[in-house]
Amino acid sequence: MGSGQVTSSVPFEFQGKHVTVAGLGVSGVPAAKVLHGLGARVTVVNDGDDARAREQAAELEALGVTVRLGDGATLPEGTELIVTAPGWKPDKPLFTAADAAGVPVWGDVELAWRLRRPGAADWLAVTGTNGKTTTVRMLASILGAAGLRTAAVGNIGVSLLDAVLGEEEYDVLAVELSSYQLHWAPSLRAHSAAVLNLAPDHLDWHGSMEAYARDKGRVYEGNRVACVYNADATDKPSTEDLVREADVEEGCRAVGFTLGTPGPSQLGVVEGILVDRAFVENRQKNAQELAEVSDVDPPAPHNIANALAAAALARAYGVPASAVRDGLRDFTPDAHRIAHVADVDGVAYIDDSKATNTHAAQASLAAYESVVWIAGGLAKGATFDELVTGAAKRLRGAVLIGRDRALIREALARHAPEVPVVDLDRTDTGAMLEAVQEAQRLARPGDTVLLAPACASMDMFTNYNKRGDAFAQAVRELGA
Template identity: 85%
Template sequence: MGSGKVTTGSAPFDFQGKHVTVAGLGVSGIPAAKALHARGAIVAVVNDGDDARSREQAAGLEALGITVRLGDGATLPEGTELIVTTPGWQPGKPLFQAAAEAGVPVWGDVELAWRLRGPDAAPWLAVTGTNGKTTTVRMLAAILEAAGLRTAAVGNIGVSLLDVVLGEETYDVLAVELSSYQLHWAPSLRAHSAAVLNLAPDHLDWHGSMAAYAADKGRIYAGNQVACVYNVADKATEDLVREADVEEGCRAIGFTLGTPGPSQLGVVDGILVDRAFVENRQKNAQELAEVSDVRPPAPHNIANALAAAALARAFGVPAQAVRDGLRSFRPDAHRIEHVADLDGVAYVDDSKATNTHAAQASLAAYESIVWIAGGLAKGATFDELVAASAKHLRAVVLIGADRALIREALARHAPEVPVVDLDRTDTGAMLQAVTEAKRLAVAGDTVLLAPACASMDMFTNYNQRGDAFATAVGELRA
């Protein structure tokens, strides 16, 4: 880690009379426009879309005196002194190129929230990574609550940081999920402690390269005060820690599914243990919880729990609160969610496994699997996933637009595994997929929906896909 000390705050920004352009409407754009307007800024909102929903949102802002330009998000409004962008807008958009040429800074909604914090604002414990962010942040919030702290799980988890920062409720500490998009536009963010859970190719169309994606993830470590938490099994996360410029005394803290070394958290004989935040960590370890306290106790979920525990311990949370928090935590729907047992076969919904990295972690959690996979590949390749998971596969049922890519990888790396290729992309295909999986499974197997693909070819989102799976399983029980 870099040794240079960086400031943990940011210079105050006087918005009064400043011409600020907000790029994009929606969940973060509208609160940003309202917050800026309330602070005396002259706000203009630009938006690519010009549909009925956008017009309705625009009308609400225009009633406040905010200018809205629909259907043209490319042109920089004259006089703009600052752009505040919603996370999804890509850095290469013409609006940002024009801003760079004009010397106009660009902030994201997270940067704006950070700048608008009060002098007594709660510190942030921040989490990013390709997979596991939401689960880890919710685990962290559960642990902090078990310690009696006023907290909330916020950020990319679906709770606006702006709303929390500007709201009346006070907190002792915030558990903050941050996406690579949000981090790209948050140059001043300085967390108390932060974790990068893992790194795998994702959103490369937005970032342009794996190196740029990793660099944006690594921004979360900038200015950390107490701990930079990394994944011992994923060297790329440790590399980001080594490159980070942090506060004097900030420590690198690893988490591992194996026996931890000093300054690490890990697992010994079914016990989650801490060798980082204890006296004489060369010789001592603190028991935190049992593996059975983690629900579900799949390997990647245990890793999430260790990362959450590391951040909580960095904040001074006692060991008992880690155990109590993990015991009280319940995962969100569609994340390795046990749906039913039928004739000795478990049916598990991991519709949230929308990329190969997440699917590989899910497949590693079970011994013998009938795998339901497929959807929109988003440019992914499947050879590594299939090669790593072949030993767990009894059979595979393929659905979705890009299922041929998975079928071809199976032919190369698991030619002996039976494959049912359903040439359907309608929502009703899920019932047929589950019916075929039931036919192929034997007692002791797991029928696992872990698509390794996005859902939008067949469903509105991964939630609807998971619901369709659960409904189909329910019809088999009837």
Template identity: 90%
Template structure:
């Protein structure tokens, strides 16, 4: 039964990119909305004034107390489950939804047919895969958008005037935690590695929240054949009868898999007699950039598109049309025979591992906020590829110590500074270590907030420093 919001007292937890739209949508549906927010800064006060002008009640600086009479909480995805507000809600029997759950419940509310969701999650690669998927769907002539944790908000997509045939949906572990009713047409978990454990409490809880994306899938649960944990999540999921497990691999695919044969992306899942037949989809060279982890992203996107009935030609055309976002293994320039590559988006060890695997001889620029990560496994795997390393940021000592343990022969420059100007010095030191044919790779394996506003600003600083080298 659809949830009736008319006259219901709904508390929205958190302002910001999800809270403000949720409050406006709920108010428009006739709910009595109260917004609670921990912060009370200038931005929050401006957002509060905007909402109060509509008749929404806003309580700034008080995100812990459950407003009296609350019948439902809609929370910003980043609010941790152990917050006192949610403890009080649990004790009072008040349900807690995220903005994704709200969007899911509002699908088709205006009488239009609800667009199916093709959903993507994973520790790394979500945004790129969703963008690839949207490009493929558009190449097939379908009305679609990349939504969720990217681009158009899900609430706007399901409540706006534009009609869609299908949505390509990026979902974080936070969003999945607060979305108990979500049932996708098909979904993929790209990979699993330790991340956000301070929020989830354990790797097991993190994986379980990622695995929610498979619950109730209708056609295909796509998984990474090289990451057994993703296949385990498929096995544990309660799906609709007839839903299939479909793997993707960088090797030759088995039946019910997509993979790579002689530089060709091929499908042995969505073809007749998949024991004997395969369908060519695209060439590896159609994927930009053709790094191994990005080929995996392309195969995952293709798997979801094929599950929705998209032709092989549309997969090829969509991949060719796709242009990756900035700061994702982006080639900045060649200077004196050395390639400079910006992968500032590699904010954890799993992402950095994929980036380092894409090049043969590397001068690695790394460091920042480690977020509790350890670097021994990363360094061990990359040691043979490293020409040198330049370390920046607050937690660079953790990487330096891992290099000393597992790659003692690799020269290391440790920059004892955390100002934004350190990037120019880092690039100059990397240039000094590099030889023609090498790649200077910014793949920090850490968050950026010790030195930069976000990873975009860090990548911009790297690109500007490289341009100064070539000036």
């Protein structure tokens, strides 16, 4: 909310409350403005004290908000509620002090959920280790094709606070939620929700795989119509396990999605057709055609899974089959997600810079038969043995960049010793051009040169977008 002003229809339960906002940035500043507009006495605490933080602090202080820079550990006296940025770890001293004092902690998602107006739009929620943004944008496209007023919100697109407090009215929202956001959203209750997949990620934040999965599973709590899960998952805990453990409303159903032939109460694929055996009459015998695999862009296996999950949530909301097809056809994927950059001398160059962890890279590698793989960056505590073992038969070669490339090189030596490896001892941004040139040298006509780093980018680039841009520019220079 730009001004922090809210309409009189929002309940003023925050009037006079002492609320501490933990963290500035993309969620903290809007939350502070909204809470101030609701009449709360707001103090913002922030670990950093850089130029950007001081600029944001000055903006808030001009409204009458108190800001403490460089001190995010101490609980301000009299605090009755903390609203935290999602990335703040649960073990921070601020939250330990809040717990001891009996002060509740909410995230910005929890705040938005509690500020919804009577008759507000339903939420269709999506979480998972990979594929969230694509699935939510597919879902919004499908809902829009059905003529519904909708938006992709949460971790993407429109902010949740703007969506629930703004003037625009929505019928239903497609909501992307991270594990961080779900951890701090205890009362969220979606119409229907999906957990796309589970793989080790952000374990430094959550502390364990069990805690990470538990936070993901919060998205199913209180679902009214459908809990959508990945029926192909073999890891434990699986998304189906999370459904079994969820406390849902009576009548809510478990709905699986699979790349194979679907059983009753599932969506799946039959002879190149996406089909629904969950939201049809007599699902024991009947199936509804939704779309063709060729309607999904790109038609890589993990992206078809995203489309099925989006379709399941849309069908749970009552969307007709024709809108699923039209929405998928209208959908354009974001940049740096298995994006075809160019063909040079019979070799395809694919930018999947968004594959910032091993699970995402595994899905990307599985989409191509013969790959020269460009990988490396910040490993975030990941190991690569399972990834390399699964991809070994597809690898023509590998080019490694970034700070933690040795971890991938060692996994390749153990599990794919016959694969030629180029280890670039560079972490400057110019290394990408050399990486692409080396990949071109290794590739043969019919191969795919695939940037799927399996690592974060910040050792070399500002973000994965800049890394993907550097790859695309290097490819363009090849073909010049």
